[in-house]
Amino acid sequence: MSFGGKEVKRIYMDNNATTAVRSEVLEAMLPFYKEQFGNPSSIHWAGQAVSGAVDSARGQVAQLINCQPEEIIFTSCGSEGNALAIKGSAEFLRSKGNHIITTAVEHPAVLNSCKYLEKQGFEVTVLAVDSEGMIDLAELEAAICEQTILISAMWGNNETGTLFPVAEIGAIARKHKVRFHTDAVQAVGRVPVDVQAAGVDMLTISGHKFGAPKGVGALYVRKGMGLTPLFHGGHQERNRRAGTHNVPGIVGLGVACELAITDLAEQDGRIRALRDRLEQGILSRIPEVQVNGHRLQRLPNTLNISFAYIEGEAILLFLDMKGVAASSGSACMSDSFGQSHVIGAMGVDPMMANSNIRFGLGLDNTEEDVDFILEILPEIIQKLRDMSPFYSERAAS
Numbered sequence: 001m002s003f004g005g006k007e008v009k010r011i012y013m014d015n016n017a018t019t020a021v022r023s024e025v026l027e028a029m030l031p032f033y034k035e036q037f038g039n040p041s042s043i044h045w046a047g048q049a050v051s052g053a054v055d056s057a058r059g060q061v062a063q064l065i066n067c068q069p070e071e072i073i074f075t076s077c078g079s080e081g082n083a084l085a086i087k088g089s090a091e092f093l094r095s096k097g098n099h100i101i102t103t104a105v106e107h108p109a110v111l112n113s114c115k116y117l118e119k120q121g122f123e124v125t126v127l128a129v130d131s132e133g134m135i136d137l138a139e140l141e142a143a144i145c146e147q148t149i150l151i152s153a154m155w156g157n158n159e160t161g162t163l164f165p166v167a168e169i170g171a172i173a174r175k176h177k178v179r180f181h182t183d184a185v186q187a188v189g190r191v192p193v194d195v196q197a198a199g200v201d202m203l204t205i206s207g208h209k210f211g212a213p214k215g216v217g218a219l220y221v222r223k224g225m226g227l228t229p230l231f232h233g234g235h236q237e238r239n240r241r242a243g244t245h246n247v248p249g250i251v252g253l254g255v256a257c258e259l260a261i262t263d264l265a266e267q268d269g270r271i272r273a274l275r276d277r278l279e280q281g282i283l284s285r286i287p288e289v290q291v292n293g294h295r296l297q298r299l300p301n302t303l304n305i306s307f308a309y310i311e312g313e314a315i316l317l318f319l320d321m322k323g324v325a326a327s328s329g330s331a332c333m334s335d336s337f338g339q340s341h342v343i344g345a346m347g348v349d350p351m352m353a354n355s356n357i358r359f360g361l362g363l364d365n366t367e368e369d370v371d372f373i374l375e376i377l378p379e380i381i382q383k384l385r386d387m388s389p390f391y392s393e394r395a396a397s
């Protein structure tokens with residue numbers, strides 16, 4: 001791209017916010033906008049051609065997470081999946097109890113659904129996390145009581161990449177006969193996700209986080225688990241999610257799931273190696289930095305890192321001028337103090353919490369991208385530190 005007469009690179013490292021639609025996905029979707037436009041609920045030829053495509057997408061999603069196709073409900077996004085799982089379960093199970101357990105670092109779609117339910121008379125326990133963003137399983141088990149109907153704990157954190165011990169949470173939930181929902185929006189396509197092995201009862205997927213388009217997602221609901229729908233209408237999705245199917249999106253989600261099965265090795269190999277190269281490169285070139293999140297239990301593509309004395313958003317602006325797209329916890333996820341609720345919950349020192357940025361690597365990233373960032377970042381950080389009153393105070397003392 002030309003910018004002020006100069007060629008500027010474009011490096012996208014914000015794949016935890018959204019990903020590009022993959023070519024194979026787009027190609028599979030296109031016929032369903034025009035030639036195969038039918039409504040899959042129609043019994044005539046136009047509908048039937050399309051309902052087969054929805055069925056096979058359902059099979060592709062089910063295969064990726066190891067469940068039955070009829071256990072998949074197509075939704076419009078991850079936020080809808082989380083709301084349907086949490087509000088739908090709470091309402092359905094109300095006569096059994098009114099207590100829900102979640103964690104302090106969940107996505108707003110989970111936390112705000114729980115907040116809404118609190119206003120409706122439910123009790124919510126929000127588990128704290130340690131400095132690496134990890135929950136304490138003993139604390140989780142101790143929080144379960146007679147009234148507990150649901151545990152909602154995410155698989156992989158969108159800001160830090162910290163991976164919760166989902167199988168252990170599942171075992172605790174099962175032992176106490178409590179329903180277990182996990183927001184796996186960041187995990188699907190990046191780490192192996194198996195709902196049987198993990199003992200998960202409900203699991204949220206969002207297409208646009210792994211190469212499918214925006215506006216489509218899925219919720220896995222274990223067979224036999226009742227759910228009150230969010231909205232009422234037609235009989236689609238076994239009466240749990242009314243509304244005409246987003247056929248192109250669903251077809252795209254199916255293909256993305258199929259591709260994800262073979263991509264897992266690349267995520268664990270090449271992407272992890274690139275992330276580690278970026279992390280090690282920053283740590284060795286720039287003093288007074290801190291990696292946020294769990295050292296080992298972490299998504300392979302995510303690096304959340306703080307640079308003392310300066311603001312994360314300022315770093316992002318300077319990176320953007322060089323064509324690098326990253327993000328900061330303090331942008332759209334911010335609470336009223338302008339600080340990420342995730343980083344805040346980890347007890348990170350406020351100055352470090354405001355200076356964090358997140359790199360979310362994706363399949364399109366190369367070693368060249370990482371090396372370019374390692375080349376420009378030390379200068380950006382030093383320039384910002386030279387302007388920072390905190391830095392000069394620290395230098396003076």
Ligand SMILES: *Cc1c(COP(=O)(O)O)cnc(C)c1O
Pocket residue numbers: 016017076077078079080107109154156157158183184185186206207208209217
């Ligand atoms: C992006 C995200 C969501 C929301 O998904 P949408 O499809 O954008 O609504 C939920 N949970 C996590 C962990 C996410 O990263």
